[in-house]
Amino acid sequence: MFRRIKQWLISFLFHLCQDQKSLFGVSFLLGMALAVTFHNLQDSNGVKELAKYNYDFAYEKWLYFTKNMYSSILDPDIGRYKEKNGSSDIEAAIHRHTEAGFLYDTVKVVCLVFISDEKYAQTINDTYGRHCNHLRFFHQTYENKDFPVTKMKTNSAFGLLCKSLLFIDDEKVDYDWIMVATEDAFVIPENLRYFVAPMNSSIPHYLGHAMRFWSQVYNWRDAGYVLSKGTIQSLKNKFPNAESCEAGGKYWRMDDWYLGKHLAELGIKPVDTRDEQGKGRFNGYSFKKLLFPGAISVFERYWKDSLYLSKDGPQCCSNYAVSFHGVLSTSKMYQLEYLFYHLRPFYNGGNYGNSPAPTPKPQAFLSWEEAAKHSEWEKMMNAELTTPPGMFKPPIDNDLEQLN
Template sequence: MSDQRKGDIRQGVPCIRSVRVNFCVGLTTGVVITSLLLGLSLIQRTSLKRPFYEAVHQQNDALGHWYQQYIDHLSNQQSGDLHADFDRNIKSHGEIDFKDEHVHHDDDKLARNLYDRVRILCWVMTAPQSLETKAIHVKKTWGKRCNKIIFFSSETNLTFPTIGLNISEGRDHLTAKTRGAFNYIYKHHFDEADWFIKCDDDTYVILENLRYFLSNEDTNTPIYFGHHFKTIVKQGYFSGGAGYVLSKEALRRLSLNHSVACRQDGGAEDAEIGACMQNLGVKAGNSTDSLGRSRFHCFDWETHLVGGYPDWYYKYDALGAKKGEKSMSDYAITFHYINPNKMYALEYLIYHLRPYGILSGMQDLNHKKI
């Protein structure tokens, strides 16, 4: 082999080595990049399969922490710990005062004005076994808007709190419980309110509408209002579940009378109180609006909206058991058979939900009936 050829071969060796090195480096780089891409893809797919709060937590610690707290809150709800953060404002004799400080709408001056002008004491009939399943949700929703709220039960509970009437539980004793509660209120709180509403622990009351309706009524007149039933009592009587509200004079007459004019216990509570009111000269007032629509309702809003009434209701209801939106006043006051879920639904729909661009109507406080 010539010297020139040997030189060319020696010069080509570094070139071959360079190509090999470049090839290896390129191959290695490609493998690494491919592995990284596959790894990232795998991580992404895996993170999508994780609970949402974990993925959020990796990207944003603060948001992830908030979401975990929310999950924990839901877990507490499922375990029945719905009132763990409730601030119990306990007063003497097992009574409790509330004032809703949350301004939900742009202008609530009229409602706040009526809060001071038309004072309403709410009393709720409950039972020891219903405190944590029903009554607590009244406290946390509409009960906050009463000027004063008192829960009556067969047993005193200073923690919740409730006033014990020392009367046995059961439908056969609802009349005695109702009379006992009104007597207690008359003795201890007569001057602290203008009107006194009785309702059950599955009743929902829109206090602003109740004050609005009562703002044109005289509390010194012997009168009471509620969902009107036309049977049994000549002037009719008001459904106990829908709630009924007494004037000061009506409460005075009911509480001071212990004669045979009023049954002390037994019978159907609302009918017995209705008969008592009639015997005492207390008028069953008309609470319908100017279009003849009801304000107090002895069923939930869905039943009054679409129907499905029990057969007895067609005989009892003084307004003819109407249904649909034209049967319920725009200023409805009460609904009955409202479970806790529906109470919170009403809280949202009434006090939070609003259509953008539509202002609430400004009511005339000197109205007759709207």
């Protein structure tokens, strides 16, 4: 019986190969089935290599042993209601109390963005760019002296990147890290500082979303990547001038690949930047694609070429995500700025603006029966209240205190 089945299959495939249309159809279906199978054969958490390490407390240890400080609870209402420090800018009043303010002064970040239109530069300057210590825009043909857009004439994408990095270093600006991003990405510098604070920026670090192409591992441009000052110095030794930068790569839109190739030759390679739950910090897709399960097609190279995968869907991204790509309009940049930096739901914490209204006491002249009815009515209404369950948990904003 098995011999007959084998002979039938051989005969079927032989005749199939004679019909080009049938062959193409079956090949397409087979390829699609293999792609779906590959996608579904990930582990139960939907991750190719789910991070299996525990939280290492690197930031807390750095803060305690290096800065002689520790985090403490900060009532988020203090800056908004009680203590404006003589300023009408409430956010500025809050800034001086927070770890974000401390890290801004301690971990210096340059945001480097390549733009195609001045409107993107203006938008980034108005939104997340204000949270970078320094903000630099570069374009291969356009320049605006009234606005910080620098023209960097070049014949290749890597030449533009390389020259821009050298330009920033030659400016003698005070920096520890350079965050390279596209114009349609939204970056959260506070989360970047929190991530890199325990690292020594004087030694080479190359952080981002690692991918492989032509056997070369590099950090994906769309997700953004970060170079430490030590990496820039190593790169300057390999590319000391503009001419050497031009010779470093000839194809456009492959600057990230060329950078990974050259850094690998220097012994500087990408690392796993996911958090302790395996969630991505550097995200090369938009919120729309990341947050909806299955929105990233199984045919996209993300699933095949990424070295360290994070699952898609609501659990896609780290709570301390650094970047998101694919913000296709300037209006959405302003929306994200509001959601990240201004909207304060106060789902926990706060003593001044987050307290529920007191329950009114029954009037003293009520009879015994009326008071009993009022009490039962109050119990019934309290059961219907929708006070957030975490309303009275400790606030999430942190203060910094000096150890004695």
